[in-house]
Amino acid sequence: MPKIDKIQAAKKTKARYHIHLEEEGRAEYSFSVSEDILIQEDLFKGKELTKEDIDRLRHSDELDKAYQRALNYLSYRMRSEKEVAVYLKEQEVPEEEISHMIEKLRRLDFINDQRFADAFVRTKRDQSKKGPNIIRQELKQKGVEENIMNKSLDQYTPEEQLDLAIELAEKKQRSYKKESTRQKEQKLVQFLVQKGFSHSVAAEALKEADIDNDEDEQQEAISGWGEKSWRKFESEAPYKRRQKIKQALYRRGFPGDLIDQWIDEKEMEEE
Known part of the structure; x- marks a missing residue:
């Protein structure tokens, strides 16, 4: 039965170890594991491993590496559960393991769709200047549930929607200075609807906006x-x-x- 001949710390990657096995008088590299697996599995020099043990350790390490990539994926910005699940699927992680990883990430508070949706609404409102209808569509694409979306969009008040629509209309009107007054107003309403505002908010914004019609x-x-x-x-x-x-x-x-x-x-x- 193979036994561990040497455990060597990886030079390029921290907290990873190369496992060398000895069998029939020959020792050679067999696989690598993370520090967590090394401790959990109580791996030490001289420990004997069955073929099943080796296969299991290799599989566990592949899953651990996928999990670490998921953590790295989350380090750049907040993600929805669906985004993480899609990413893990692209990493060829089995479906049943994806569910386990998502649950673990949720339990450790690395992913939280309500917190994600709240931040997403604020960013799209304040930086991208988008109306609630577009934001709702984008949240749906990211797999956020309806009740979570509704709660997050509640922070985007009707007053804020109107103020932003007025601001956008007054700025955009310069693009339509060669149009008739009626055509300009129609295009401004269409523009606001495309930005994600309702027809009623767009129409009200046109009434209150300072539109040049000299x-x-x-x-x-x-x-x-x-x-x-x-x-x-x-x-x-x-x-x-x-x-x-x-x-x-x-x-x-x-x-x-x-x-x-x-x-x-x-x-x-x-x-």
């Missing part, structure tokens, strides 16, 4: 879109051209009186 900006906007439409329909008969340009500008959200004024001035220029 006449000079509107005149510049209709001139830009009007010139594009004029070039497109320039070869049409005057009446038909006028109707098509009016339709195109109306679809862009410009009011009828402003459209007629622009077309009248353009036609006078062309005479």
Whole structure:
């Protein structure tokens, strides 16, 4: 029966030991174990090991290494239980062992989905400026349970949602300065919904936000879109051209009186 000939501390990895076995007068390296397994299994020079013992120790060490990788994975940032489980599966850890590891990590308080979700909501609200609907979707993707999500999202108050939506709308409006007032407002609402806010919060934010709608900006906007439409329909008969340009500008959200004024001035220029 093989027996331990030498236990040698690993040079590159702390708290790991190389086990050398002697069998039939020959000693050679057989496997490595962590310090925890070395102590738990009471391994010492001269101890005899069966083939089953060796296989079990190697399997235990593989699981221990996977567990240590999981701890390292958790050291970079907080993770949900599902994220850790997926990571362990990628490390080819058997399903039944994954459950045991998750339970151990939970028991030692290395993973806690409620704490994870609370921190996730705060980060996405304060740093990523996202609304609650997007945050809820992302928490679902990370496997967080519904009741935990609801509790975490309760900290994102309606007042905070509205304040952030107003802030985002006022900043984003610069992107739509070439649009009509109506088109700008529609795009801002759509933008806020895409950021994760409800339609009602987005609409309320537009009412309270300081949105620039001065006449000079509107005149510049209709001139830009009007010139594009004029070039497109320039070869049409005057009446038909006028109707098509009016339709195109109306679809862009410009009011009828402003459209007629622009077309009248353009036609006078062309005479």
